[in-house]
Amino acid sequence: MIVPKHVAIIMDGNGRWANKRKLPRSFGHREGVNALKRIVKYCGNEGLEILTVYAFSTENWQRPAKEVHYLLKLMEETFSIEINELIQQGVCIKILGDLSTLSAAHRRIWEAAEAKTQDNNRLYLNVAFNYGGRNEITNAARKIAQKVKSGGLSVEQITEEEFAKYLYTGDIADPDLIIRTGGEYRMSNFLLWQSAYSEWYFTDVLWPDFDVSEFKKALSCYSKRHRRYGRI
Numbered sequence: 001m002i003v004p005k006h007v008a009i010i011m012d013g014n015g016r017w018a019n020k021r022k023l024p025r026s027f028g029h030r031e032g033v034n035a036l037k038r039i040v041k042y043c044g045n046e047g048l049e050i051l052t053v054y055a056f057s058t059e060n061w062q063r064p065a066k067e068v069h070y071l072l073k074l075m076e077e078t079f080s081i082e083i084n085e086l087i088q089q090g091v092c093i094k095i096l097g098d099l100s101t102l103s104a105a106h107r108r109i110w111e112a113a114e115a116k117t118q119d120n121n122r123l124y125l126n127v128a129f130n131y132g133g134r135n136e137i138t139n140a141a142r143k144i145a146q147k148v149k150s151g152g153l154s155v156e157q158i159t160e161e162e163f164a165k166y167l168y169t170g171d172i173a174d175p176d177l178i179i180r181t182g183g184e185y186r187m188s189n190f191l192l193w194q195s196a197y198s199e200w201y202f203t204d205v206l207w208p209d210f211d212v213s214e215f216k217k218a219l220s221c222y223s224k225r226h227r228r229y230g231r232i
């Protein structure tokens, strides 16, 4: 079976999972963390190299303040409580997104998670948090403009390869497979640049219900795809 090196996931459907059970949306988010733990564990054990998950988008700030607050707290809690387990599993954490607008306390949790796991190499787990593809691209453009202005880079040196270095993903390989749970067929501002040649897999399964058997279905589907990159 052809195994993807890098899988990215849009973890969608937490709210609807809770609604179906007449529970507050927060219950769906909490159960979503369990789904994430299952998938991280599986990926580490199966030797997948890179897993990127969409945890909070730049657009998600538009949700009711109560839900935003809950999501921030939940992420903070998860990555402090689970950190030792993640270290043991050999997970190397990297945050993709704009950390500059987060509270200092929140930023410290993420920075600590990155620092404590930086020497691990069993599974690279990228957490897209306060992430937006357009934010990432404009942010990269700004950094490049600054560098050109200061004489560190010439206009001719701005190639696709050079540009990509300024994205939050830096030198991380592009995702081979992107999974979206929750039944929507859209990108929602996720990895706009990096997904140019990714294979997409959509499933109606709501994220809290996503398990190893559903993940295997996605991997098996991927292994049957023919990636042509414009060739014949």
Ligand code: IPE
Pocket: 011, 012, 013, 014, 015, 016, 017, 055, 056, 057, 060, 071, 182
């Ligand atoms: C995904 O689930 C989690 C985040 C966006 C943080 P949703 O909260 O979007 O759940 P639905 O789409 O409303 O069911």
Ligand code: IPE
Pocket: 010, 011, 012, 013, 054, 055, 056, 057, 060, 184, 186, 188
């Ligand atoms: C995408 O889900 C963002 C995350 C999973 C973090 P959304 O629920 O925010 O996407 P839309 O609003 O349905 O496009």
Ligand code: MG
Pocket: 012, 013, 014, 182
């Ligand atoms: Mg959603």
